[in-house]
Amino acid sequence: MFATYRKGNSLLYRIDPRTKLLLTAGTGILVYLADPLGLWMLSVATVLLIRVADIPASSLVKGIRPMAVFFALIFLAHLLMQGGGVVAAAIPVARFILLILFTTVLLHTTSQSELKTALVFLMKPLGGFGRELAFMVGVAMALIPGLMRDKETIARAQMARGCKPTGLWGFVALIVPLLRRSFKKADELSDALESRCYHRDREYYYYGGALSGKDYLLLGGFGAVLVLVLVLWVSV
Numbered sequence: 001m002f003a004t005y006r007k008g009n010s011l012l013y014r015i016d017p018r019t020k021l022l023l024t025a026g027t028g029i030l031v032y033l034a035d036p037l038g039l040w041m042l043s044v045a046t047v048l049l050i051r052v053a054d055i056p057a058s059s060l061v062k063g064i065r066p067m068a069v070f071f072a073l074i075f076l077a078h079l080l081m082q083g084g085g086v087v088a089a090a091i092p093v094a095r096f097i098l099l100i101l102f103t104t105v106l107l108h109t110t111s112q113s114e115l116k117t118a119l120v121f122l123m124k125p126l127g128g129f130g131r132e133l134a135f136m137v138g139v140a141m142a143l144i145p146g147l148m149r150d151k152e153t154i155a156r157a158q159m160a161r162g163c164k165p166t167g168l169w170g171f172v173a174l175i176v177p178l179l180r181r182s183f184k185k186a187d188e189l190s191d192a193l194e195s196r197c198y199h200r201d202r203e204y205y206y207y208g209g210a211l212s213g214k215d216y217l218l219l220g221g222f223g224a225v226l227v228l229v230l231v232l233w234v235s236v
Contacts, residue, residue: 005111012053012109017118019215024106026226031098033233036087039094046098049105059108064100071096112141143185150181 007013012020027042034042050060071093079089107115116138123130154177158164163173211219 006055006108008054008109010052010054010109012049012105015109015218016211016215017110017114018121019211019218020106020110021115021118021122022219023222024102026222027102028099029226030229031095031102033229034095036091038229039091039098042098043094046101046105050101053105053109055104055108060101060104064097067096067100107141112138115141139189143182143189146185147178147182151178154178154181 030038031042074096075089075093078084078092079086082088110118116134119134119137120131123134126133151174154174158173
């Protein structure tokens with residue numbers, strides 16, 4: 001589910017990361033409130049964003065594939081327990097897929113450094129808690145993809161040695177070396193932070209510049225659409 005940042009020069013790359021983060025959060029609200037017609041419209045918007053960002057299909061497949069079992073369980077649960085037919089059961093699955101795709105667009109067009117700094121800026125009203133939360137999110141975004149690669153490396157190494165454990169033993173054989181690597185990376189990160197004199201009250205990596213006119217235009221237009229959708233949703 002974690003996309004890799006790809007350098008580019010399209011419109012999406014030039015938008016301020018704070019704006020992109022707010023738009024992605026607002027889009028999540030629209031996905032939650034949308035009816036089937038709204039989901040189709042959001043799907044078209046997603047395709048357009050993917051084309052503009054020039055995201056390869058392989059990245060999209062990698063983002064959705066790990067969730068295939070989860071999607072199947074959601075579909076079966078709605079189909080068997082709530083009824084309503086196949087279309088009704090597919091709607092919640094479509095919501096999750098759209099959320100993943102919008103997040104993929106954000107991560108492909110925004111570097112980890114930009115995203116973390118944007119999080120710190122937006123969480124500034126929360127004080128120290130906001131800074132710590134943004135820092136933890138940034139660390140997770142940096143380390144989790146590496147852990148996924150480590151998992152694949154460990155699995156291939158075990159297969160190359162003729163070890164094909166299954167069941168509980170297979171899980172233990174995979175998770176123990178993975179945990180060992182993760183603890184080692186955590187120690188290396190701690191040493192790196194200490195060597196750079198990092199401390200919890202550090203604030204000088206905040207964004208200093210103001211949003212541009214196009215950012216305010218995007219946020220204002222999207223905010224108007226979101227308010228309209230909320231009003232219609234409440235009235236219904």
